[in-house]
Amino acid sequence: MFGRSSKPIKVQVFGKTDLGKTRDHNEDCFLVADLTRGERSLPPTVREHEIGERGALLVVADGMGGAAAGELASQMATDTIFDQMEKMWGTEKELTPQRFAYRLKEAVEVANGQIHAHAKAHPEVRGMGTTTTAAGVLVDHVYITQVGDSRAYLIRNGVAVQLTKDQSLMQRLVEAGELTEEEAAHSERRNIILQALGPDPKVKVDLTHQEIRRGDVLVLCSDGLSGQVKKEEIAEVVSRASDLAQACDRLIALANERGGPDNITVIMARFDGDGLRPAEAREEVGHQIYPLIDTETSTEPVPVYKGSPPPVPAKQARWRLILAALLAVAIVAGVLYWVNRGQ
Numbered sequence: 001m002f003g004r005s006s007k008p009i010k011v012q013v014f015g016k017t018d019l020g021k022t023r024d025h026n027e028d029c030f031l032v033a034d035l036t037r038g039e040r041s042l043p044p045t046v047r048e049h050e051i052g053e054r055g056a057l058l059v060v061a062d063g064m065g066g067a068a069a070g071e072l073a074s075q076m077a078t079d080t081i082f083d084q085m086e087k088m089w090g091t092e093k094e095l096t097p098q099r100f101a102y103r104l105k106e107a108v109e110v111a112n113g114q115i116h117a118h119a120k121a122h123p124e125v126r127g128m129g130t131t132t133t134a135a136g137v138l139v140d141h142v143y144i145t146q147v148g149d150s151r152a153y154l155i156r157n158g159v160a161v162q163l164t165k166d167q168s169l170m171q172r173l174v175e176a177g178e179l180t181e182e183e184a185a186h187s188e189r190r191n192i193i194l195q196a197l198g199p200d201p202k203v204k205v206d207l208t209h210q211e212i213r214r215g216d217v218l219v220l221c222s223d224g225l226s227g228q229v230k231k232e233e234i235a236e237v238v239s240r241a242s243d244l245a246q247a248c249d250r251l252i253a254l255a256n257e258r259g260g261p262d263n264i265t266v267i268m269a270r271f272d273g274d275g276l277r278p279a280e281a282r283e284e285v286g287h288q289i290y291p292l293i294d295t296e297t298s299t300e301p302v303p304v305y306k307g308s309p310p311p312v313p314a315k316q317a318r319w320r321l322i323l324a325a326l327l328a329v330a331i332v333a334g335v336l337y338w339v340n341r342g343q
Helices: 069-089 097-121 169-175 181-185 231-240 244-257 314-342
Strands: 010-018 028-034 039-041 047-050 056-064 129-138 141-147 151-156 159-162 206-211 217-221 264-272
Touching (some): 010 028, 010 056, 010 244, 056 069, 056 217, 056 264, 097 141, 097 206, 129 151, 129 217, 129 264, 141 151, 151 231, 169 181, 217 231, 231 244, 244 264
Antiparallel strands (some): 010 047, 028 039, 028 056, 056 129, 129 141, 141 206, 151 217, 217 264
16 A cells, blocks of 8 residues: 555545525435445535545536436436446555546546446437536545536635636636636536536546645535635635534525525535645645556547537637638649649
Protein backbone atom coordinates (compact mmCIF):
# COMPACT_ATOMS: atom_id res chain seq x y z
CA MET A 1 0.00 0.00 0.00
CA PHE A 2 1.27 3.46 -0.85
CA GLY A 3 0.67 6.62 1.15
CA ARG A 4 2.27 9.44 3.06
CA SER A 5 1.88 7.66 6.41
CA SER A 6 -0.14 5.07 8.26
CA LYS A 7 -1.83 7.75 10.34
CA PRO A 8 -5.65 7.80 10.21
CA ILE A 9 -7.75 9.86 7.83
CA LYS A 10 -11.32 10.38 8.98
CA VAL A 11 -14.33 11.50 6.98
CA GLN A 12 -17.80 12.69 7.95
CA VAL A 13 -20.36 12.22 5.16
CA PHE A 14 -23.94 13.32 4.62
CA GLY A 15 -26.13 13.37 1.52
CA LYS A 16 -29.66 14.44 0.70
CA THR A 17 -31.93 14.84 -2.33
CA ASP A 18 -35.06 16.95 -2.70
CA LEU A 19 -37.85 17.14 -5.28
CA GLY A 20 -37.69 20.93 -5.61
CA LYS A 21 -40.73 23.15 -6.14
CA THR A 22 -41.74 22.52 -9.75
CA ARG A 23 -41.00 18.86 -10.57
CA ASP A 24 -43.46 16.03 -9.97
CA HIS A 25 -40.78 13.33 -9.70
CA ASN A 26 -37.12 13.17 -8.70
CA GLU A 27 -34.65 12.21 -11.44
CA ASP A 28 -31.59 12.77 -9.23
CA CYS A 29 -29.78 9.94 -7.49
CA PHE A 30 -26.75 9.82 -5.21
CA LEU A 31 -24.43 7.28 -3.63
CA VAL A 32 -22.19 7.17 -0.57
CA ALA A 33 -19.99 4.06 -0.32
CA ASP A 34 -17.15 2.64 1.75
CA LEU A 35 -15.06 0.69 -0.77
CA THR A 36 -12.95 -1.05 1.87
CA ARG A 37 -15.95 -2.62 3.57
CA GLY A 38 -17.97 -2.91 0.36
CA GLU A 39 -20.87 -0.98 1.87
CA ARG A 40 -23.13 1.58 0.24
CA SER A 41 -25.69 3.66 2.08
CA LEU A 42 -27.97 6.66 1.99
CA PRO A 43 -27.20 7.90 5.50
CA PRO A 44 -30.15 9.51 7.34
CA THR A 45 -27.64 11.02 9.74
CA VAL A 46 -24.05 12.21 9.45
CA ARG A 47 -21.81 9.18 9.12
CA GLU A 48 -18.21 9.23 10.33
CA HIS A 49 -15.61 6.59 9.62
CA GLU A 50 -11.94 6.08 8.96
CA ILE A 51 -11.02 5.79 5.29
CA GLY A 52 -9.72 2.28 4.66
CA GLU A 53 -7.08 1.09 2.22
CA ARG A 54 -9.51 0.90 -0.72
CA GLY A 55 -11.01 4.34 -0.12
CA ALA A 56 -14.49 5.82 -0.40
CA LEU A 57 -16.85 6.70 -3.24
CA LEU A 58 -19.36 9.55 -3.65
CA VAL A 59 -21.59 9.92 -6.72
CA VAL A 60 -24.24 12.43 -7.84
CA ALA A 61 -26.29 11.73 -10.97
CA ASP A 62 -28.94 13.98 -12.54
CA GLY A 63 -31.16 12.02 -14.93
CA MET A 64 -33.04 13.23 -17.98
CA GLY A 65 -35.42 11.76 -20.49
CA GLY A 66 -38.90 12.30 -19.13
CA ALA A 67 -41.37 9.95 -17.45
CA ALA A 68 -39.38 7.30 -15.56
CA ALA A 69 -36.42 7.36 -17.97
CA GLY A 70 -34.38 9.97 -16.10
CA GLU A 71 -34.87 8.23 -12.77
CA LEU A 72 -33.81 4.93 -14.31
CA ALA A 73 -30.71 6.43 -15.93
CA SER A 74 -29.43 8.07 -12.74
CA GLN A 75 -30.14 4.93 -10.69
CA MET A 76 -28.37 2.76 -13.26
CA ALA A 77 -25.37 5.11 -13.17
CA THR A 78 -24.91 5.00 -9.39
CA ASP A 79 -25.57 1.25 -9.19
CA THR A 80 -23.21 0.37 -12.03
CA ILE A 81 -20.37 2.61 -10.86
CA PHE A 82 -20.50 1.07 -7.38
CA ASP A 83 -20.85 -2.51 -8.66
CA GLN A 84 -17.98 -2.02 -11.11
CA MET A 85 -15.70 -0.49 -8.46
CA GLU A 86 -16.52 -3.30 -6.05
CA LYS A 87 -15.86 -5.91 -8.74
CA MET A 88 -12.67 -4.48 -10.26
CA TRP A 89 -11.10 -2.22 -7.63
CA GLY A 90 -12.31 -4.46 -4.78
CA THR A 91 -10.16 -7.30 -6.11
CA GLU A 92 -7.28 -5.13 -7.35
CA LYS A 93 -3.90 -6.23 -5.98
CA GLU A 94 -2.03 -3.11 -7.02
CA LEU A 95 -3.46 -0.41 -4.73
CA THR A 96 -1.93 2.65 -6.37
CA PRO A 97 -3.37 6.04 -7.34
CA GLN A 98 -3.03 5.17 -11.05
CA ARG A 99 -5.02 1.95 -10.71
CA PHE A 100 -7.66 3.64 -8.55
CA ALA A 101 -8.13 6.50 -11.01
CA TYR A 102 -8.21 4.06 -13.91
CA ARG A 103 -10.85 1.87 -12.25
CA LEU A 104 -13.00 4.91 -11.42
CA LYS A 105 -12.92 6.19 -14.99
CA GLU A 106 -13.54 2.68 -16.28
CA ALA A 107 -16.59 2.30 -14.01
CA VAL A 108 -18.15 5.46 -15.45
CA GLU A 109 -17.50 4.26 -19.00
CA VAL A 110 -19.11 0.89 -18.20
CA ALA A 111 -22.13 2.71 -16.75
CA ASN A 112 -22.45 4.67 -19.99
CA GLY A 113 -22.37 1.49 -22.04
CA GLN A 114 -25.01 -0.20 -19.92
CA ILE A 115 -27.39 2.77 -20.00
CA HIS A 116 -26.95 3.10 -23.77
CA ALA A 117 -27.56 -0.62 -24.33
CA HIS A 118 -30.67 -0.59 -22.13
CA ALA A 119 -32.14 2.40 -23.96
CA LYS A 120 -31.39 0.79 -27.33
CA ALA A 121 -33.21 -2.39 -26.26
CA HIS A 122 -36.20 -0.54 -24.77
CA PRO A 123 -37.65 2.07 -27.18
CA GLU A 124 -39.87 3.53 -24.47
CA VAL A 125 -36.80 4.97 -22.72
CA ARG A 126 -34.67 5.67 -25.79
CA GLY A 127 -32.75 8.92 -25.42
CA MET A 128 -32.51 8.70 -21.65
CA GLY A 129 -29.33 9.93 -20.04
CA THR A 130 -27.78 11.27 -16.88
CA THR A 131 -25.01 13.55 -15.74
CA THR A 132 -22.53 11.96 -13.37
CA THR A 133 -19.97 13.39 -11.00
CA ALA A 134 -18.14 10.64 -9.12
CA ALA A 135 -15.49 11.33 -6.48
CA GLY A 136 -13.20 8.56 -5.29
CA VAL A 137 -11.13 9.22 -2.17
CA LEU A 138 -7.92 7.25 -1.69
CA VAL A 139 -5.53 8.15 1.14
CA ASP A 140 -5.04 11.94 0.91
CA HIS A 141 -6.32 12.53 -2.64
CA VAL A 142 -9.70 12.78 -4.31
CA TYR A 143 -10.12 11.70 -7.94
CA ILE A 144 -13.14 13.08 -9.76
CA THR A 145 -14.79 11.91 -12.97
CA GLN A 146 -17.11 14.32 -14.73
CA VAL A 147 -19.78 13.89 -17.41
CA GLY A 148 -22.33 16.68 -17.80
CA ASP A 149 -22.89 19.63 -15.48
CA SER A 150 -23.24 18.29 -11.95
CA ARG A 151 -20.42 19.77 -9.89
CA ALA A 152 -17.75 19.20 -7.26
CA TYR A 153 -16.53 22.00 -5.00
CA LEU A 154 -13.78 21.99 -2.38
CA ILE A 155 -14.14 24.32 0.59
CA ARG A 156 -10.84 25.18 2.26
CA ASN A 157 -10.33 27.92 4.84
CA GLY A 158 -13.87 29.16 4.19
CA VAL A 159 -13.39 29.53 0.42
CA ALA A 160 -15.18 27.33 -2.14
CA VAL A 161 -13.40 26.42 -5.38
CA GLN A 162 -15.00 24.49 -8.24
CA LEU A 163 -13.00 21.34 -9.02
CA THR A 164 -14.98 20.33 -12.11
CA LYS A 165 -15.76 22.05 -15.39
CA ASP A 166 -19.28 21.81 -16.77
CA GLN A 167 -19.49 19.97 -20.07
CA SER A 168 -21.99 22.54 -21.27
CA LEU A 169 -22.57 25.09 -23.98
CA MET A 170 -22.24 27.95 -21.50
CA GLN A 171 -18.86 26.70 -20.25
CA ARG A 172 -17.57 26.58 -23.83
CA LEU A 173 -18.71 30.17 -24.42
CA VAL A 174 -17.10 31.32 -21.17
CA GLU A 175 -13.81 29.65 -22.13
CA ALA A 176 -14.03 31.27 -25.59
CA GLY A 177 -14.39 34.67 -23.95
CA GLU A 178 -17.85 35.23 -25.42
CA LEU A 179 -19.64 35.32 -22.05
CA THR A 180 -18.73 36.08 -18.46
CA GLU A 181 -19.52 33.50 -15.78
CA GLU A 182 -22.27 35.80 -14.51
CA GLU A 183 -23.85 36.07 -17.97
CA ALA A 184 -23.64 32.31 -18.44
CA ALA A 185 -25.31 31.67 -15.08
CA HIS A 186 -28.36 33.71 -16.14
CA SER A 187 -28.59 32.57 -19.76
CA GLU A 188 -31.73 30.79 -20.96
CA ARG A 189 -29.38 28.22 -22.54
CA ARG A 190 -27.54 27.40 -19.32
CA ASN A 191 -29.04 23.89 -19.13
CA ILE A 192 -27.70 22.75 -22.53
CA ILE A 193 -25.08 20.08 -21.87
CA LEU A 194 -22.71 18.67 -24.49
CA GLN A 195 -22.77 15.08 -23.32
CA ALA A 196 -24.30 12.70 -20.78
CA LEU A 197 -24.14 9.04 -19.90
CA GLY A 198 -26.41 7.02 -22.18
CA PRO A 199 -27.14 8.82 -25.47
CA ASP A 200 -23.95 7.62 -27.21
CA PRO A 201 -22.12 4.27 -27.00
CA LYS A 202 -18.93 6.05 -25.92
CA VAL A 203 -18.39 9.08 -23.73
CA LYS A 204 -15.45 11.35 -22.91
CA VAL A 205 -14.90 11.26 -19.15
CA ASP A 206 -13.01 14.17 -17.59
CA LEU A 207 -10.67 13.00 -14.81
CA THR A 208 -9.26 15.45 -12.27
CA HIS A 209 -7.62 15.22 -8.85
CA GLN A 210 -6.88 17.24 -5.75
CA GLU A 211 -4.86 16.68 -2.58
CA ILE A 212 -7.09 16.76 0.49
CA ARG A 213 -6.00 18.78 3.51
CA ARG A 214 -7.15 18.71 7.12
CA GLY A 215 -10.53 20.43 7.51
CA ASP A 216 -11.42 20.35 3.79
CA VAL A 217 -15.07 19.90 2.85
CA LEU A 218 -15.93 18.28 -0.49
CA VAL A 219 -19.34 19.16 -1.95
CA LEU A 220 -20.97 17.28 -4.83
CA CYS A 221 -24.26 18.60 -6.18
CA SER A 222 -26.68 18.56 -9.09
CA ASP A 223 -27.45 21.76 -11.00
CA GLY A 224 -30.63 22.10 -8.96
CA LEU A 225 -28.33 23.56 -6.31
CA SER A 226 -25.48 25.11 -8.32
CA GLY A 227 -27.95 26.87 -10.62
CA GLN A 228 -29.56 28.69 -7.71
CA VAL A 229 -26.86 29.05 -5.05
CA LYS A 230 -23.43 30.59 -5.71
CA LYS A 231 -20.26 28.89 -4.52
CA GLU A 232 -19.57 31.76 -2.12
CA GLU A 233 -22.94 31.13 -0.50
CA ILE A 234 -22.24 27.41 -0.30
CA ALA A 235 -18.98 28.12 1.56
CA GLU A 236 -20.71 30.53 3.93
CA VAL A 237 -23.49 28.05 4.76
CA VAL A 238 -21.00 25.23 5.39
CA SER A 239 -18.85 27.48 7.59
CA ARG A 240 -21.79 28.58 9.73
CA ALA A 241 -23.59 25.23 10.05
CA SER A 242 -23.22 23.14 13.19
CA ASP A 243 -22.85 19.96 11.12
CA LEU A 244 -23.08 18.68 7.56
CA ALA A 245 -26.76 17.71 7.84
CA GLN A 246 -27.69 21.25 8.80
CA ALA A 247 -25.57 22.62 5.94
CA CYS A 248 -27.28 20.36 3.39
CA ASP A 249 -30.73 21.28 4.71
CA ARG A 250 -29.95 24.99 4.53
CA LEU A 251 -28.59 24.81 0.98
CA ILE A 252 -31.63 22.87 -0.24
CA ALA A 253 -33.90 25.39 1.48
CA LEU A 254 -32.04 28.25 -0.25
CA ALA A 255 -32.49 26.66 -3.67
CA ASN A 256 -36.20 26.16 -2.98
CA GLU A 257 -36.61 29.73 -1.75
CA ARG A 258 -35.30 30.85 -5.14
CA GLY A 259 -37.90 28.88 -7.03
CA GLY A 260 -36.63 25.31 -6.76
CA PRO A 261 -36.95 24.80 -10.54
CA ASP A 262 -35.18 21.44 -10.51
CA ASN A 263 -34.44 18.46 -8.28
CA ILE A 264 -31.74 19.29 -5.72
CA THR A 265 -29.07 16.86 -4.54
CA VAL A 266 -26.10 17.52 -2.24
CA ILE A 267 -23.38 15.31 -0.77
CA MET A 268 -20.86 16.71 1.71
CA ALA A 269 -17.70 15.10 3.08
CA ARG A 270 -15.50 16.70 5.74
CA PHE A 271 -11.96 15.34 6.14
CA ASP A 272 -9.77 15.27 9.24
CA GLY A 273 -7.06 13.23 10.91
CA ASP A 274 -3.30 13.13 11.37
CA GLY A 275 -2.91 11.41 8.00
CA LEU A 276 -3.64 14.74 6.27
CA ARG A 277 -1.41 17.77 6.02
CA PRO A 278 -2.78 21.04 7.43
CA ALA A 279 -4.36 23.46 4.97
CA GLU A 280 -2.16 26.28 3.71
CA ALA A 281 -3.62 29.62 2.67
CA ARG A 282 -1.54 29.77 -0.53
CA GLU A 283 -2.21 26.20 -1.59
CA GLU A 284 -3.50 26.08 -5.17
CA VAL A 285 -6.91 24.45 -5.47
CA GLY A 286 -8.93 24.02 -8.64
CA HIS A 287 -9.51 22.05 -11.82
CA GLN A 288 -6.44 19.83 -12.22
CA ILE A 289 -6.37 17.16 -14.94
CA TYR A 290 -5.09 13.82 -13.67
CA PRO A 291 -2.41 12.43 -16.04
CA LEU A 292 -3.71 8.88 -16.31
CA ILE A 293 -1.00 6.59 -17.69
CA ASP A 294 -1.91 2.93 -17.80
CA THR A 295 -1.31 0.18 -20.34
CA GLU A 296 -4.92 -0.94 -20.00
CA THR A 297 -6.32 2.53 -20.52
CA SER A 298 -7.14 3.74 -24.01
CA THR A 299 -5.71 7.17 -24.64
CA GLU A 300 -7.67 7.57 -27.87
CA PRO A 301 -10.25 10.38 -27.73
CA VAL A 302 -13.85 9.16 -27.81
CA PRO A 303 -16.76 10.96 -29.49
CA VAL A 304 -18.50 13.62 -27.42
CA TYR A 305 -22.28 13.57 -27.23
CA LYS A 306 -23.42 15.49 -30.29
CA GLY A 307 -25.62 18.15 -28.79
CA SER A 308 -26.07 21.58 -30.34
CA PRO A 309 -22.59 22.79 -31.32
CA PRO A 310 -21.60 26.08 -29.68
CA PRO A 311 -21.66 29.11 -31.97
CA VAL A 312 -18.32 30.16 -33.40
CA PRO A 313 -16.88 33.07 -31.37
CA ALA A 314 -17.03 36.37 -33.26
CA LYS A 315 -13.26 36.86 -33.45
CA GLN A 316 -12.73 33.28 -34.61
CA ALA A 317 -15.47 33.68 -37.22
CA ARG A 318 -13.83 36.82 -38.63
CA TRP A 319 -10.47 35.05 -38.95
CA ARG A 320 -12.13 32.13 -40.71
CA LEU A 321 -13.68 34.53 -43.24
CA ILE A 322 -10.34 36.25 -43.82
CA LEU A 323 -8.53 32.93 -44.32
CA ALA A 324 -11.27 31.71 -46.67
CA ALA A 325 -10.98 34.90 -48.73
CA LEU A 326 -7.18 34.60 -48.94
CA LEU A 327 -7.51 30.97 -49.99
CA ALA A 328 -9.99 31.92 -52.72
CA VAL A 329 -7.63 34.63 -54.01
CA ALA A 330 -4.76 32.15 -54.06
CA ILE A 331 -6.80 29.62 -56.04
CA VAL A 332 -7.89 32.23 -58.61
CA ALA A 333 -4.31 33.49 -58.96
CA GLY A 334 -3.09 29.95 -59.48
CA VAL A 335 -5.67 29.26 -62.20
CA LEU A 336 -4.81 32.52 -64.02
CA TYR A 337 -1.12 31.69 -63.81
CA TRP A 338 -1.57 28.30 -65.49
CA VAL A 339 -3.94 29.75 -68.12
CA ASN A 340 -1.46 32.52 -69.01
CA ARG A 341 1.40 30.04 -68.99
CA GLY A 342 -0.47 27.81 -71.45
CA GLN A 343 -0.92 30.74 -73.82
